[in-house]
Amino acid sequence: MQLPRATTSTACLRAFVETARWQSFTRAAETLCLTQSAVSKQVQLLEQQVGVRLLRRAPQGLSLTPAGSAYLAHASEALATLAEGEARARQLAGSEEAGGSVELSASPAFAAHWLIPLLPQFVAVAPSTRLLLRPRLPDFTPATERFDLEIRLGRGRWPDAQATYLLGREMALVASPKLLAGRSIRRAEDLSGLPLLQRAQRGYGWDEWAESAAPDWDRSQSPELLFEGFSVLIPAVIAGCGLAVCPLFLVLDALERGELVRPLGECVTGSSAYYAVIAAGAGRNSAREQLLEWLLSQAQATSDRVARLLAA
Incomplete structure (x- = not known):
């Protein structure tokens, strides 16, 4: 037997x-x-x-x-x-409040320029949820790391994962007003000679932007500066170090405050964006679902702000 x-x-x-x-x-x-x-x-x-x-x-x-x-x-x-x-079971027995825990990964720029300023609102609606936020560069997350929810930058297609679009398709050329002082800006050629700031990772590149917004612009006379990511590139743009192509939602506050401007007034739809990603086979997690629902609502509110900016 x-x-x-x-x-x-x-x-x-x-x-x-x-x-x-x-x-x-x-x-x-x-x-x-x-x-x-x-x-x-x-x-x-x-x-x-x-x-x-x-x-x-x-x-x-x-x-x-x-x-x-x-x-x-x-x-x-x-x-x-x-x-x-x-x-x-503990909740129904009255020994624990509703809640849970979520381990979330996001790039330093996404966290600093968008997520963290909004987090007090999530804490207010989900006070018993334990959120662990881990900064990770988009292209350098070890394959062995597993998170309940990841914010990834890409085209929305990853094997063995479910991706939901959040933000970032709209990108534009931005600069500090003090960098452009004394210049009459009517077309891309009027920006020639100014430093061009570039991210080291994929997405939001000058070639993709220029193909749509300035196909005849010769950038060869402009010096280029390379930055590891938007977390250091955006402060450099605000400081007047040069021009940059950025997703509008990440620089929305700076644009509304007047720290940055869009000298050409254009908006280009890029191939990259930020997505909320859940690994295939991930178990049920009510706290993660609540966080994802909240992220989507905040992303929609930010998209509405971007639309109003572009319509102004």
Whole structure:
């Protein structure tokens, strides 16, 4: 007679998920406040219970097997579902207020120039939600990191993920009024010789903007300055260091305050934008859904402000 397979424990699942996340027993042990040996044994026990090898152990480090990659999505969803159920049970028993936790990643510029100024409103509507905001550059998020919700910059198509458009399709040339003082600006050629500020990452590039707004402009005589991201590029534009192509929502406050102007008055629809992204296989998370709904409402309000700016 075949004996029933042992039930997988949540401790084993957590040990596997954290080990897969960090690809390290040591880092997983630090996260779980356990010893490295304990985490390794729990993962081994899980492999015995599942009946397949989930991790490759090699001198250069750990990696997921194909079976481990497939199992990881289900393990993560199972843990998330259990956490949601536990929180709901405590809420119904009166031992805990409604709430939850959300781990959110966003670029420093998106966080500083748009999200953080609005966060007091989210805290007001969801006071019991624990929000952990982690800044990550769009092109440099390690593949092993997993977040409940990510704000990504791109074209809205990522494998194994669901993306919802937020903001950023509208981009324009912006500059400080003091940089343009004494110049009569009627066309792009009138800007020749001024420094051009460029992001190091993909998206919102001069070539894409010029193709639509100034196809005949010769920029070869203008010096170029390279910046790591909008978090440092936007302050440089405001300081008068040069011209830049920016998504309008990130510089909307500066435009409304008069710190920046659109010398040509144009608006170009770019190929890149900011999206709220949830990894495929992510478990249910009511706090994440509440945050996403709030983000979408705030994005719509900002889009309305951008439309009013362009109509003025």
